[in-house]
Amino acid sequence: MRTPAETAPNRPAAAVDNGLPLQVAVIGAGPSGCYAAQALRKGQPDIEIAVFDALPTPFGLVRYGIAPDHQGAKAVSRQFERLFGQPGVEFVGNVSVGTDVSLEALLENFHAVVLATGLGTDRRLGIDQDPDARVIGAGDLIRLLNSDPDARLRHRHGGPESLGSEVVILGTGNVSADVARLLSKSDLDFIASDVDDDALRAVAPNPVRTIHILGRCEPHAAKWDASMVKELAEIVGVHLSVDGVPLLGEPAASPRTTVSVRFQHVPISVRRLDGRVRVTTRRAGDSALVDHLDADTVITALGFDPSPAQSAQFGGVEASNVFRVGGPATGRLGNLAENRKLAADAAKGVLEFLRGQEPLHRTGLVGLRDRLPASVVSFEAWQRIDGAEVRRARPDRCRTKFTTRDELLAAAAGSGALVSIPTATPEAIDTTGEVK
């Protein structure tokens, strides 16, 4: 097998005059940011990369999005761990760019900046809707069940509340199937997962009896993978039907949860009615056919948008040394395979840009040492959090995550908890003692 040095392009990237390495900042330690960092190192093994994340923990939605009972998909984090184990690649956790440190500060200190901030918000329904009707986002719900300390549902007044026994899920993508599966499972089905048991008990103190999934499209146009629907249908105690047709034979006498998928139902309003929610739909292709469906909660699974903070901080930023990967580039969250490819393309663009530039003097993290908050979490500190979460798990769970930033920072604490910013080399400091 060839080493990264052997597979690197022949022409080196422009080196700065004193031989200091090229410095790249990546904003976002989710898969897009990690894949981009991997590809940059593969293309230019001596490049130095600092990967910033607003959370104290790396891996973005691998940790807080991918469903807790899909540990196989979450295992991609192991290859990202190897990335951060390399000298010259730093995780700079618990630092929100735009709030704790400015984008301008990054641009002053790095040759290029890669925006890999994902899409932080569930896409809104955009139809006539009572403001107090109980409508929640699927992303928010899964963040809660994945112990995200910032999950909106955790922070609502009174904490997370029960979804009730009957829910409507709007959307027929993989996230919709994830939600239906998580709400259909019994405790035994979560063995070896890292589901947040307290959160699950709060939102589903009793089994969710009825799940209606509504899609606007025709069945063949549904965005979910067939394997996701099969997995849902195979849960013991679940009866799944699509447009009234049972998917796996006739239902058991008393299924624990009935999941019915209905296509070509276009939602036109969501109203609050007697403490419940009423979803009104019209049939695609025949607007005279109107249906009403009453439930306790409506869950939207319609894709994702940038959060208002992301739009405000990075929306209009256009500079030749700023690159975008994942959601900020495409407007879609995408899956891991898509984002890996996009990140490889973006890394190629970054390296081409750097090779075409006059050498500039940039000191990377060294130049930021006085501007970063004291509570920066290094990769080593993250590994302490990781170990503590695995150790505190009950025997039938693979980990029990901390659910607040305070708990995460406490687990991270200890010598080396704060990022060890490389000491400035003599060449990097000018005669006034300032970092250049």
Ligand SMILES: Cc1cc2nc3c(=O)[nH]c(=O)nc-3n(C[C@H](O)[C@H](O)[C@H](O)COP(=O)(O)OP(=O)(O)OC[C@H]3O[C@@H](n4cnc5c(N)ncnc54)[C@H](O)[C@@H]3O)c2cc1C
């Ligand atoms: C419920 C759910 C289930 C999924 N299941 C699968 C699956 O099984 N298989 C699959 O392939 N894909 C799955 N995906 C999709 C997968 O999670 C995404 O493709 C992937 O996470 C996108 O990576 P990203 O890095 O672009 O964004 P994210 O994972 O969202 O990472 C973005 C990171 O940027 C950070 N950030 C944002 N703003 C700032 C800032 N200002 N400063 C510093 N940091 C910032 C965030 O904290 C976050 O860590 C799922 C997604 C969801 C929502």
